[in-house]
Amino acid sequence: MPRPKSKNPRSRVVNFRLTDCEYGEMEAAASSAGFASLSDYLRRLHMDAVQAGEPDGVKEQRYLYDLLEPKSYEETEFGQIYLGDSLGLLHKTVDAESVDLVLTSPPFGLVRKKAYGNEDADQYVEWFKPFAEGMRRVLKKQGSLVIDIGSAWKSGIPTKSLYHFELLMTLCRDYGFHLCQEHYWWNPAKLPTPAEWVNIRRIRVKDAINCIWWLSPTPWPKASNKRILAPYSESMRSLLKNGYTPKLRPSGHDISAKFGRDNGGSVPPNLLALANTESNGAYQEYCKANGLPVHPARFPAGIPEYFIRMLTDEGDLVVDPFAGSCVTGEVAESLKRKWICCELVEDYLKGARARFVGLRPKLRKTESSPYQIFPPCSLNGESDTTPLPTDGGFNRPSHLTHIDPPHPENTALSPIDAAPFNNILSHMRRDETLAPQDQKA
Ligand SMILES: C[S@@+](CC[C@H](N)C(=O)[O-])C[C@H]1O[C@@H](n2cnc3c(N)ncnc32)[C@H](O)[C@@H]1O
Secondary structure (H helix, E strand, O other): OOOOOOOOOOOOOOOOOOOHHHHHHHHHHHHHOOOOOHHHHHHHHHHHHHHHHOOOOOOOOHHHOOOOOOEEEEEOOOEEEEEOOHHHHHHHHOOOOOEEEEEEOOOOOOOOOOOOOOHHHHHHHHHHHHHHHHHHHHEEEEEEEEEEEOOOEOEOOOOEOOHHHHHHHHHHHHHOOEEEEEEEEEOOOOOOOOHHHHHHOOOOOOOOEEEEEEEEOOOOOOOOHHHHOEOOOHHHHHHHHHOOOOEEOOOOOEEOHHHHOOOOOEOOOOEEEOOOOOOOOHHHHHHHHOOOOOOOOOOOOHHHHHHHHHHOOOOOEEEEOOOOOOHHHHHHHHOOOEEEEEEOOHHHHHHHHHHHOOOOOOOOOOOOOOOOOOOOOOOHHHOOOOOOOOOOOOOOOHHHOOOOOOOHHHOOOOOOOOOOOOOHHHOEOOHHHOOHHHOOO
């Protein structure tokens, strides 16, 4: 079929002069951002500048006019990797209502700071909206959207941004998603950070969970918890062996004889205990050997494995629009799901190739020994009795004043936890860093 004629053809040709250096820089910037030509790149820059100057409300749909589709980069038996902006992927490349699961971990902090207030959360949500619309577009009615989203500390003060909650609210309120169930990813190997608040001033606790929002366009997405069972606990195994006497529990729950039936494993809670400690797998070795950056914000394969098993069948389509090192693709490939991964930074995709060389990737065996977590206050008898700091920890304990205070940019998350782009939300807000007594009412 011939291409339909544009109502607004690009008939003007413009020449302008650049130095060699300017030309080289612009061409490199355009290609690393996934633009096919300099003119596409300039058009997009212009569009961004126009939008930045427009009053709110006009901005909404502009991004759709000139979206570029990402380039096909690599293919595997079940999957396809794209290089470029996933906005184009979600709005153009992928067919509407064709995806069973969008599973992703978006960057958290791409937007620029504001000097005060709650703007970080607002800006993040604004940035995310076109992606949300694209995700809604490609998802099948009974599909699921799973977003693993890290939290962020505000810089210089011991409080947290609300941006990931704002995102959840917006997705449900403005894009018609239903919250099927929130999950929490607990990383038992997480270091006690932010060190300033946790270790030095001792006024906060170790920040060791990520929120994972499981959403769907319907309250009834396809799902089965039978796919993700965990081994029974010691006590449940002995109960299954020795039998159970039905009785009313103190909570009022009537535990029937069915409780003693062996269902093959226990239904896991919505707390996923997965250490993110892998530091010398084939992926890392390949990156090191080829001088490529190891992606700094990978999630463990156990996260995509859990949701892909629970929410999709073999042959279904899984999409990760913020693919990073393509962990999602690797897991989907080994579970025989069709998949699409899209990533903006080519170096990450060069490294991701390591996941697909040779045989189909195999899932590592999940550790089945449980992690141990003590109930809080387990050391109650020996707890500290010094009075609580009346300044809320604003002043450092006097015996620690010799230690350099953290640079405001670095208090949000330690480099180990933080993706290079994740602290942008957490810049200094002058008003809030004043001592409590100096703050304006
Ligand atoms: C948190 S990381 C994902 C890591 C991934 N889950 C893994 O385990 O390797 C987010 C990724 O999104 C990419 N990204 C940001 N904006 C993008 C866009 N518009 N299109 C495609 N990728 C994008 C970033 O370059 C980054 O690698």
